[in-house]
Amino acid sequence: MNDQLRPDLAVIAGHIPDAARILDVGCGDGALLAALKDKPGMDLRGLEIDPANVATAVARGLSVVQGDADTDLGYYPDDSFDYAILSQTLQTTRRPDLVMSELLRIASHAFVSFPNFAHWRGRLSLAFGGRMPVTKLLPERWYDTPNIHHLTIDDFRTLVQERGWSVEGQWFLNKGRATTHTNANLFAEHAVFLLRS
């Protein structure tokens, strides 16, 4: 089943144990939650901003609430989940640092996945084209992209270090396949981190 999942979601799904309490922040149409549904003892919740996505997710039988990661996480009590998940959403939030703090307040662990803006193809495009990169990975143009906080893997590591969070796992993806940790900031298109506060 995980074959059909977006690669970063497949990585996350592969590292979630049974009987876990999950909050998927920015869950889209609920693809990841749906993939976890058959694991025993799961308590699965989602938060999603787009009403059409929410309707699809609820119609799939998932517990998904329409809301905004920037404003609505404050309503969840401390430590109410084992894992909070933020996949491909961090770069769209107004205050990524605050959203991550909230994730690690609500849950003991957080999976965060994001596109790496420092991938060599983007660097080349910016360095030699002189234009903001439009790639298969980041297909929108600068004015219509929902990504308002582009970041690199090294930027993310710096933030994690500054806030004193610990990294319990990290996975890097290139063309949808796992790639090496060495020089990930240059060679990985996507990163998935598992954090603990």
Place this chain on the structure above:
Amino acid sequence: MDAHAQSHDDLFGLDRHVRLAGPLPLDSGASLTPVDFAYETYGTLNSERSNAILICHALTGDQYVASQHPITGKPGWWERIIGSGKPLDPERHFIICINVLGSCLGSSGPSAVDPATGDKWGMRFPVITVADMVRAQAMLLDHLGVERLNAVIGGSMGGMQALSWPVLFPERVESAIVIASTARHSAQNIAFHEVGRQAIMADPRWQGGAYYDGEAPSAGLAVARMAAHITYLSEAGLTEKFGRRLQGREAKTFGFDADFQIESYLRHQGISFVERFDANSYLYITRAMDYFDLAENHGGTLAKAFGKCRDTRFCIISFDTDWLYPTEESRHIVHALNAAGAPASFVELSSPFGHDAFLLEAPEMNRVIDGFLKAGAL
């Protein structure tokens, strides 16, 4: 009467009536005995008794949820979501809809006869609350042998009941669907209701509610309905439907006839309403809604009201043009459910029809309800 002494056919089906001894203790401290119920059921209660769905109707709704109304001859008010292949399907579900306590279509209310005196209750009927309505429903479900509800569903005041059910009877409700509703009546909600009540009570025919031997206060009730009806629609919907168009004439008459289509429409709404509804019932039910504040008995914290609801699944639906119970009210419910750890789904759907959207064609609403119910049918 012992339920088991009655045949299945007596208990279940269209246009059922039953009198239960009670007593039904009320929030006011009064108590009601006996209690009359008018209700309808659709479909068959399965042998596990696990497929029961209770539909709670709104302020002026009734039990004729999917059958012809006896007075107006109109089809059931929610046939859009009930029927073969629809989200509520009598082939799969056992569906119950009960005329709410205080109403006027067969259940105990001010227009019914007080058995103690042989006269109609009028304003001697005790003031009731939404919780009283729910406790009355529970009493009838006991009689029908329905211990647990697979789902309770309602829009507007029906949503208030659906939301109150798991709070009052957490062990009896597997899921609750709350549409275009709220956890408390706002000052604005109360204000509009008070306009309606004052219109009724200002009608000289009202006579302190003792009008049953003479003419009903139809003029006052019609004005109440007109004022309320505006709150059920959206400004954009009104503009689209009526604009400033004139009614059956080329020019303004410089008089006070219904020159505008919207005036004519509202007058029609008012006049047709009084044929099917009792003015005193309107007073009692609007009062119950105004008294509704689910957090009140929990120190003002809504999340505490849901403290025992962790095993009930909630689905909250709002409409973007509903200004009577705006999306913010639904969000307030959802935040409290999250804080209480209750499994909740919430979506704001788009519709031009304002509060009334839940009664109209809303394919997205059907899709969400269908998926939500099927997820619980394991």
